[in-house]
Amino acid sequence: MGKIRNAERTQKNILEAARNEFFNKGFKGARIESIAENAGVKKQLIYHYYKGKKELYEAVLANLATSGPEWATRVPDNPQHIAEHRYNVNSKERADFIKFTAWQALESQADQTSWNKSGELALQSYVAYWKEQKDKGVLPPDLEPELLALAITALTTYPIIFSDIAKIFTGSDESDPEFQRRWSEFLTNLSGHIIKN
Amino acid sequence: MGKIRNAERTQKNILEAARNEFFNKGFKGARIESIAENAGVKKQLIYHYYKGKKELYEAVLANLATSGPEWATRVPDNPQHIAEHRYNVNSKERADFIKFTAWQALESQADQTSWNKSGELALQSYVAYWKEQKDKGVLPPDLEPELLALAITALTTYPIIFSDIAKIFTGSDESDPEFQRRWSEFLTNLSGHIIKN
DNA sequence: AGTGTAATTTTACAAAAGTTAAATTATACT
DNA sequence: AGTATAATTTAACTTTTGTAAAATTACACT
Numbered sequence: 001m002g003k004i005r006n007a008e009r010t011q012k013n014i015l016e017a018a019r020n021e022f023f024n025k026g027f028k029g030a031r032i033e034s035i036a037e038n039a040g041v042k043k044q045l046i047y048h049y050y051k052g053k054k055e056l057y058e059a060v061l062a063n064l065a066t067s068g069p070e071w072a073t074r075v076p077d078n079p080q081h082i083a084e085h086r087y088n089v090n091s092k093e094r095a096d097f098i099k100f101t102a103w104q105a106l107e108s109q110a111d112q113t114s115w116n117k118s119g120e121l122a123l124q125s126y127v128a129y130w131k132e133q134k135d136k137g138v139l140p141p142d143l144e145p146e147l148l149a150l151a152i153t154a155l156t157t158y159p160i161i162f163s164d165i166a167k168i169f170t171g172s173d174e175s176d177p178e179f180q181r182r183w184s185e186f187l188t189n190l191s192g193h194i195i196k197n
Numbered sequence: 198m199g200k201i202r203n204a205e206r207t208q209k210n211i212l213e214a215a216r217n218e219f220f221n222k223g224f225k226g227a228r229i230e231s232i233a234e235n236a237g238v239k240k241q242l243i244y245h246y247y248k249g250k251k252e253l254y255e256a257v258l259a260n261l262a263t264s265g266p267e268w269a270t271r272v273p274d275n276p277q278h279i280a281e282h283r284y285n286v287n288s289k290e291r292a293d294f295i296k297f298t299a300w301q302a303l304e305s306q307a308d309q310t311s312w313n314k315s316g317e318l319a320l321q322s323y324v325a326y327w328k329e330q331k332d333k334g335v336l337p338p339d340l341e342p343e344l345l346a347l348a349i350t351a352l353t354t355y356p357i358i359f360s361d362i363a364k365i366f367t368g369s370d371e372s373d374p375e376f377q378r379r380w381s382e383f384l385t386n387l388s389g390h391i392i393k394n
Numbered sequence: 395a396g397t398g399t400a401a402t403t404t405t406a407c408a409a410a411a412g413t414t415a416a417a418t419t420a421t422a423c424t
Numbered sequence: 425a426g427t428a429t430a431a432t433t434t435a436a437c438t439t440t441t442g443t444a445a446a447a448t449t450a451c452a453c454t
Contacts, residue, residue, distance in 0.1 A: 005420055005431055025307045028226055032412065045432060047413065099303065105359045106299055110222045123365050140390065147383040150366040151352055154359075158351035162302045168320050169347040186344040193337065193391050202401055202450055229442065242402060244443065 011049055013039040019060045023096040026103035027057055069093065091180070098160045123149075138195055155187060208246055210236040216257045220293040223300035224254055266290065292372070295357045320346075335392055352384060 017038035021030040032053060036043035050056040107113075130145035139145065159166040163174040172179040214235035218227040229250060233240035247253040304310075327342035336342065356363040360371035369376040 007431060010431080026303065029304070029307055031410095033410095042433060043411095044413085044434085048431075051413095053412070099306070101362075102299060102303055102358070105361060106223070106296065106303065107226070108361065109296070110226055120365050123362065127366055140386075142386040142389075144379065144383060146367045147380065150356065150363055151383070151387070153362065153366075154351045154355035155348055158355055159347065161299070162351075164302055164305065165298075165320065165350065166347055168317050169324060169350075170343045182341065183344065186341060186348070189337075189339040190348070190391070192339075194387070204401060207401080228440090230440095239403060240441095241404085241443080245401070250442070 010039070010041060010045070014041065014046055014049060014056075015060060015063055018056050019064070020096070022057060022060055023100040023103075026100075026107050027053075028107060029103075030057075032056075091175070095160045095175070098157045101157075102161045123153075126153075133195075140194065140196075143194070155190075159183060207236070207238060207242070211238065211243055211246060211253075212257060212260055215253050216261070217293070219254060219257055220297040220300075223297075223304050224250075225304060226300075227254075229253075261294075289372075292357045295354045298354075299358045320350075323350075330392075337391065337393075340391070352387075356380060 014035065017035045018030075020038065021035045025031075030053070032046060033043045035056075036046055039046075046056065050059060127146050127149045130139070130149050133139050134141075134143075134145045139148065159174045159179075166174050166179070170179060170182070172182075174180070211232065214232045215227075217235065218232045222228075227250070229243060230240045232253075233243055236243075243253065247256060324343050324346045327336070327346050330336050331338075331340075331342045336345065356371045356376075363371045363376070367376060367379070369379075371377070
């Protein structure tokens, strides 16, 4: 049986499989062979398209920056609906992405490599937003906007990364819509105690 | 030069080096050789004391449960001073431990292994505490105590794990006492908006 | 001093994972 | 049909890492 050749699709498959692998296992944990399997190719073929594991990894990042979903590079500017906004779209893909940032954080600390700065700007613009809010008097004066931005980021990502812990606390899976509803509501209520409007 | 032999100390060295390695690089990322180096022994010696990597890992966990610091197994029950309490003691060691929990979370998700449940009880007692608080009317009725416990855990650990992100937001290192003061104060102020007393 | 035992080193190996190079096969173009 | 080029497979190699077994050395005890 002659396999139909299609370089473009093969590359796409590889890239997609690679993203999945890196997102779920980090850089070190990712296996070229596993990527190849999931892409439906021999692992050696990957070296025809990329110099090596590192380059493949960077290709995934680059691809994410261009053709990836907006939430990967931009941070929501919407005041009240932070929680909803974050949970609305594409839950599964976003969750994987969040986990990936966790891998990056841990691995970069482990081997001193400073991690990729593509997300930096997005985060800073996020801070800028909360500064505005404070100037408008929406925020209480005793809460620094930088720290609030950090807190919100923590609250919206933590349950995804630590789904086991979230489960111990709440009894239900993070992926469970019921949990997402509760958590979303909780965050909304929480901000209700802080933000005046 | 004849090396002075001291099995007890050697074992302690190995265990300590192992803890460091596992805490900073996770299970997979940890290298027996690196552990051996830091313990000042040949790596093969490790196999004289432990059957293999896995057993060494478990020894580290067991050791932590017994001779480890209390914060590794217990969660603070103190109402107002959550933030302070957590930052007061042994910052560096605790930070490593927190990172370790992050490794556990990611690695266990990556290869389907359910992670060690030693911490589970501690977390549940934490929830129990907040339930009490709610019953006493200290907490607003729209905030579920389980979720609050989760939120607090997130807020107190996130900056440690994601020190890079914390730095982008705030400009200063998580390990910097100045950051710790600000963050601690922030959390205190935040809880001031929520907890009535 | 002599001997058994435990600690440590030396030597060696096996499996896993990444990578390279050569051989094949499909496809587009003439 | 013939050929160049790119896609894919086959075969082979290197490095890294974990592990096992044998050889040595120190120490305690008689």
